[in-house]
Amino acid sequence: MSTTTKNAPRRSSPVLGLLVFAGIVATVVMGLFIAPKDTVQGDAYRLLFMHVPAAWLAYLAFGVTAIASLLYLVPRTRHLRWDYLAGASGEIGVMFTALMLAVGSLWGRPIWGRWWAWEARLTTTAILLFLYLGYLALRRMGGSPEQRALRSAVAGLIAFVDVPIVHFSVSWWATLHQDGSVFNSKMQVHIKDPSMQFTLLLGVAAFTLLYVYLCIRRMQLLELEEGMADRELQAAIDDRQLGVVSGASSGASQADASANSPVTI
Amino acid sequence: MMQLLRDARLVCAKDLRIEIRARIVIAQVLPFGALVLILFAFTLDADSSVLPTIAPGLFWITVLLSSILAVGRSMAIETDNGARDGLRLSAMDGGSIFLGKVGAVVAELLVLEVLLLSGTFALYDIAARGWLALIATSLAATIGIAATGAVYGALAAGAKVRETLVPLLVLPVCAPVLLGATKAFESALHGRSGEAWPWIQLLGVFAALYLTAGFVAYEALLEEA
Numbered sequence: 001m002s003t004t005t006k007n008a009p010r011r012s013s014p015v016l017g018l019l020v021f022a023g024i025v026a027t028v029v030m031g032l033f034i035a036p037k038d039t040v041q042g043d044a045y046r047l048l049f050m051h052v053p054a055a056w057l058a059y060l061a062f063g064v065t066a067i068a069s070l071l072y073l074v075p076r077t078r079h080l081r082w083d084y085l086a087g088a089s090g091e092i093g094v095m096f097t098a099l100m101l102a103v104g105s106l107w108g109r110p111i112w113g114r115w116w117a118w119e120a121r122l123t124t125t126a127i128l129l130f131l132y133l134g135y136l137a138l139r140r141m142g143g144s145p146e147q148r149a150l151r152s153a154v155a156g157l158i159a160f161v162d163v164p165i166v167h168f169s170v171s172w173w174a175t176l177h178q179d180g181s182v183f184n185s186k187m188q189v190h191i192k193d194p195s196m197q198f199t200l201l202l203g204v205a206a207f208t209l210l211y212v213y214l215c216i217r218r219m220q221l222l223e224l225e226e227g228m229a230d231r232e233l234q235a236a237i238d239d240r241q242l243g244v245v246s247g248a249s250s251g252a253s254q255a256d257a258s259a260n261s262p263v264t265i
Numbered sequence: 266m267m268q269l270l271r272d273a274r275l276v277c278a279k280d281l282r283i284e285i286r287a288r289i290v291i292a293q294v295l296p297f298g299a300l301v302l303i304l305f306a307f308t309l310d311a312d313s314s315v316l317p318t319i320a321p322g323l324f325w326i327t328v329l330l331s332s333i334l335a336v337g338r339s340m341a342i343e344t345d346n347g348a349r350d351g352l353r354l355s356a357m358d359g360g361s362i363f364l365g366k367v368g369a370v371v372a373e374l375l376v377l378e379v380l381l382l383s384g385t386f387a388l389y390d391i392a393a394r395g396w397l398a399l400i401a402t403s404l405a406a407t408i409g410i411a412a413t414g415a416v417y418g419a420l421a422a423g424a425k426v427r428e429t430l431v432p433l434l435v436l437p438v439c440a441p442v443l444l445g446a447t448k449a450f451e452s453a454l455h456g457r458s459g460e461a462w463p464w465i466q467l468l469g470v471f472a473a474l475y476l477t478a479g480f481v482a483y484e485a486l487l488e489e490a
Contacts (some may be wrong), residue, residue, distance in 0.1 A: 130437040151420045154482050155412045155434070158416065159476065162438050169467060173448065191473035205469055 001198075020213045021150060023206030027053075030199040049105040049199050053207035054100040061093030062132065062160065069156035072149055078153035080226075083149035086156050087139055088218035090132055092211060096131045127166050131159040145226055269364075272357040276365025280339060280370060290373045291339050297380050298331040302388060320389040321423050321450035323369075327381060332374055333432050334386075336414030339370050340422055349422070352487065355422040359484025363415060364410065368480065378403050382433040393455030402453070405468035406446040412475035413438050433435040441471055 031049035068086035071077045104122070105115045116122065139152045160238040284290055305323045309315050316323075343349045352362055382403075386393050393399070417434040421427045445464040452460035 083303070127440050128438050130433070133324075134430075134434040134437060136424075137430055138420060141421065141430065142428065143423070150485060152418075154478075154486065155420055158438065158475075159480060162441075165441045165467075165471060165474075170445045172463075173444050 010052075016213050016216070020206065020209045022204065023209055027199065027206045028205040030195070030202055033197045034135065035199045036193055041111055044107055044110045047103050049203045050102055051103040051107060053202060053203040054096045054103060057207045057211050058093050058100055060096040060208070061089045061096065062128070062163075063131075064215075065093060065156050066160035069153040069160075072153040073157070080145055081148055083145070083152065084219040084222040085215070086152060087136075087222055088215045090135055090139070090156065091218060092214050094129065094132045094136060096207075097125060097132070097218075101125060101129065118174060120174040123170045124163070124167040124175065127170070128163060131162060135159050164171075182233065209211055212261040269358060269361045272361035273364035273368060276352075276362050277356070277368035279371070280342065280366060280369030283342050284338075284369070284373060286379065290377065294331050294334045294373075295340070295380060296379055297334060298327050298377060299384055301327045301330060302381065302384055305389060309441075316389040317391050320385055320391055320444075321454065323389075324382065324385045324446045324450065325406070325446045326407075328374065328375055328378055328439045328446075329436065329439060331377055331381075332370070332414055335370055335373050335377070335434060336411070336418045336435070337428060337431060339366055340427070341414065341416040344422065349487070359487050360480040362487065363479045363483035364476075367408070367411045367415045367476070370414060371407050374407045374411060375403065378407065391454060393454070394456060395458040395461065398449060398453035398458040402446050402449040402461065402468065403463050405465055405472050406442050407469055409442045409472035409475060410435075410439055412472060412479050413442075414476060416479040416482065416486075419483060422486075434444055442468060445471070 021249075027049060031046050035046070037043060065086045068082045070081040072079070072086065101122075106116065109115050135152065135155050138155050139148060140152070141148065142216065143151075302323065305327075306316060309319075343352065374438070382399075385391065414431075414435055417431055421430045421434065424430060445467045449461040449464035449468070452458065452464070
C-alpha cells in the first residue's frame with residue numbers, strides 16, 4: 001500500500017516536470033523575443049506575461065485551499081490528504097501572491113511612476129498576502145496532525161470568507177479617497193496582437209501546470225514530514241536497544257557511550 | 266435557546282468577575298492604549314491640524330492593538346490551571362461558551378473605548394458629535410473584533426507562540442473593521458452622520474459573520490485544543 005502511494009506519483013512527476021519546464025521556457029521565449037513591443041508601454045508590458053499568470057495562480061491556489069479546508073471539515077470527507085492539499089496550495093498561493101505584487105510593482109514604477117498605489121485591488125492583495133501568511137504560521141504551530149488540520153481548516157475558510165469583505169471595504173475606501181479611474185484606465189491593458197494573446201494564454205497554462213506540479217510535490221513532502229518524527233523516534237529506540245544489547249555483553253562503560261549515540265545518529 | 270443564553274451569561278460573568286478581581290485590562294491594557302495615543306502625538310506635529318484630522322484612525326488602531334491584549338488575556342485565563350478542561354467538562358455547548366467569552370471581551374473593550382475616546386477628544390482637541398453613529402459604530406466594530414479575536418484565540422490556544430501568532434492572524438482579518446470604523450467615525454465627527462451608516466452596516470455584517478463562524482466552530486476547537 002505504502003509503496004504504491006510512494007511510487008505512483010514519483011513515476012508521473014518527471015513527465016509533468018518536463019512539461020512545466022517546457023511551458024515556462026516557451027513562455028519566456030515568446031514573452032521576451034517573439035511578442036512585439038507595445039506602442040504605449042514599450043517593453044514594460046512584458047511583465048504582464050508573468051504578472052497575470054501569477055495572479056491567476058494565487059487565486060486558484062487560495063480557492064483550492066478553501067475547498068480542501070471545507071472538505072476536511074465535512075465529517076464524511078474528512079481525511080488528512082485534504083489538509084496536505086490545503087497546506088501545499090496555501091504555500092504556493094503565498095509565494096505567487098508575493099510574486100504578483102513584486103512584478104506588479106516593477107511594472108508600476110515605469111508606467112504609473114510609482115511602486116505602489118493605494119488602489120483597491122492592490123490593497124486587497126496586500127492584505128490577502130498577510131491573511132495567508134498568518135494561515136501558514138498557524139500551520140507551523142505544532143500539535144498532532146489532526147489538531148493542525150482542524151485549526152488550519154477553520155482558519156483557511158475564515159481567511160477565504162474575509163477576502164470579499166476586505167475587497168468590498170477597500171474599494172469603497174479607495175473610491176472615496178482618490179480618483180480610481182486614473183489607475184483603472186491604466187490598469188486595463190488591451191491586448192490585441194495575436195502573439196501577445198497567445199503568450200498570455202501560454203503563460204497561464206504553464207503556470208497552472210507548475211501549480212499542479214508544485215502541489216503534488218509539496219503534498220508528498222508534507223506526507224513524508226508527517227511520519228518523520230515517529231520514524232526518527234523508532235530509529236532512535238531501535239538504535240538504543242541494539243546499543244544496550246551489545247553494551248551489556250562488553251561492559252557498562254560501553255553501554256554509557258552507546259546511550260548517547262542515538263542522539264547523534 | 267434560553268439555556269444557551271444562560272450558559273453564555275455564566276461564562277461572560279465568570280470572565281468579568283476574574284477581570285474585576287485581577288484588573289488586568291483596566292490596570293495594564295488601558296494604560297497601554299493611552300500610551301499609544303500619546304506616542305502617536307509624538308510622531309506627528311502636535312500643533313498642526315493633522316491630529317484632529319486623523320484622530321479616528323489613530324483611535325481605532327489603538328483599540329485594535331489593545332484588543333489583541335484583551336483577547337490574549339481572555340484566552341490566558343482558560344489556559345491557567347487547566348481551566349479549559351473545566352469548561353469542556355461543564356457540558357455547556359461550545360457555542361454558548363464562545364458567546365460568553367465574546368461578551369466579556371466586548372464589555373471590557375467598550376469600557377476601554379469610552380475611556381480612550383474621552384482621552385482622544387481631550388488630547389487631540391476634537392469636538393464630539395454624531396453620538397448615535399459613534400455608539401453604533403463602536404458596538405458593531407467591537408463585536409466584530411471580539412468575535413474574530415475569540416475565534417483566533419481558540420485556534421492558537423495552547424501554542425507556545427500564541428502571543429506572536431494571534432496578532433498576525435487577527436490584524437489582517439480585522440482590516441475591514443479598522444477601515445469601516447475609521448470612516449464611520451470620520452463622517453460622524455464631521456457632522457455627516459448619514460455617510461457613516463453604510464460603514465456601520467458593513468461592520469454589522471462583519472460582526473454577524475464572525476459571530477456565526479465562531480458559534481459553529483468553537484465546540485470543535487475547544488475539543489481539539
